[in-house]
Amino acid sequence: MPSYSYRCSEGCRFDALYPMAEVPQETDCRVCGARARRSVTAPHLSRTGSSAFQLMDRSARSASEPEVVSSLPSSGAPRQRTTSNPLHAKLPRP
Template sequence: MPSYSYRCVEGCRFEAIYPMAEVPQETECRDCGAVARRAITAPHLSVADSSAFRLMDGAARSAHEPEVVTSLPSAAGPARRRSVTHNPLHAKLPRS
């Protein structure tokens, strides 16, 4: 939800959060209780670049629109190389 700035006649300033459809033009000041009117302020714009937005959009899209797989990956594809360890403690770890 967006935040809105308010200023009362006494000079107090504060921010309040309202749904866009329910933003009042006047509200009670949280500090002194006087009538506070909504102040016009600059919008809070993001400083993220386009690659950051693509990453955020892709993460959000994959949450509710995952890619559909129609077949198993081919066996001729790139093989995963398993690293060989000689530490005896690693033998106790579960295998995948």
């Protein structure tokens, strides 16, 4: 998620993180609470390369685009028997 620069009517400057599709033109100032307008700057995309931002992006993305797995985590391991009673083997299987 890129961060965007805002400047409020009292002159405070701050950065806020928003998804590109949801970046508001106005928000409340983080310092004084006045209305703050988005400054015209390029999004700070260079900060998205850090591992913390990659983790946040990956977590947010997994809600709408879950990664596809081709096998179960326990594939290849022998299946564990859940009981040792030989009579249970005669029970019908689903």
